[in-house]
Structures are given as structure tokens and as C-alpha cells.
Amino acid sequence: MSKIAVNEITNEAGTGGPTLPNGVAGGLTLGGDLTLDTNGIYLGGTGSANYLDDYEEGTFNPSYVDSDDVIDISYSERTGVYVKIGNIVWIFIGIRVSSTTTAPSGEIRIANLPFVASSSISNVNFNSPFSIKSRFWNNPPQCAVLQQSPLTEIRLLDQINASGNNTNTGGGDWDSGGSNRVSISGMYYID
Secondary structure, three states: OOOOOOOOOOOOOOOOOOOOOOOOOOOEEEOOOEEEOOOOEEEOOOOHHHEEOOEEEEEEOOEEEEOOOOOEEEEEEEEEEEEEEOOEEEEEEEEEEEEEEEOOOOOEEEEOOOOOOOHHHHOOOOOOOEEEEEEOOOOOOOEEEEOOOOOOOEEEEOOOOOOOOOOEOOHHHOOOOOOOEEEEEEEEEOO
């Protein structure tokens, strides 16, 4: 059995790892299931369905907004974490209010998603792609869906009624003396 042991691989300048030169036909295959080319990675094969050209992790600052633009609150927690793989973004949001100066009077939404949602996907009428848990509201939101405009917000909805319709979570649902907590996780598509 052959064995190669390497302690360090650097580029010609000795300042970092080697780079794959442009024009390498087929890229560099490692172990049969991982192929590197100059623009991305193929996982499990070299077909277009196996191509990964984008992966990113990061944080963002979600916030409550209302359609009447009057909300004035302070936060004790505002957490937003995302993982972007190709054109899918997974988000995890935690928001907790510490005080309310001016309660919302219109539809309550969560703003500042890390990426603009795909306009072709957002118009699909489906129930919540997000999991939601809420506490300390007068009438807590029961589900969350992408806002159709702008495509960087999540709309909070009250429970679906007997007719199968849902209503927007609004100012009357807000508890001005409470901490109005919400935790949301889910995914959405981007262009």
C-alpha cells in the first residue's frame, strides 16, 4: 500500500494554499465523491444537480415593524442566524421586547431578513414555511409567511379561522406591558 504524508501545501509564493489553475479540465477529484473546479464544488458526482457554487453562514438583526410605521420599542434580545446553501436560506430568529414606548397599530411583521426572497416563489399561496413559537402577547401569532412586498419581511398571522382564512397579527394583539417574544425558524428561496 502506498502512502503520502504532507505537513504543508503552499502556493508558489509560499503565502497560502495552492489554487486550482483556470482551464483545468474536469477539476480536481478527491476521493471520487468530491470534485473541485475553479468556480465551486461537485458533491457525489459531476452533474449539474451536484454542483455547489455558494455556501455562507452569518448573522442579521431582525426587528419588529408595523404597516402604520408607528412602533417604538426596545429589545432585550434580537438574534438572527442564517445558513445559505445555493439559492436556499435557512433562518433562525429570536426576538424579545424589553419595553414598548409606542405600540404598533397596523399589521406586525419581522423585517431585515438577510437576503431578498425570490419573487417567483413568494406568490405561491401556501401555509407557513416557518415554525413559530410566541409568548406574552394578548393574542399570539400562530404562523408566519413571507411578506409579498417587500420580500425581506415575514408576516405574522393569527390562527386560521373556521373559514380557512387567516388574519394579520396587528396592534390589538400586542401586549404593551409584556415582553412579546417570538422564535421563528425555517427556509426560503432566493434568486
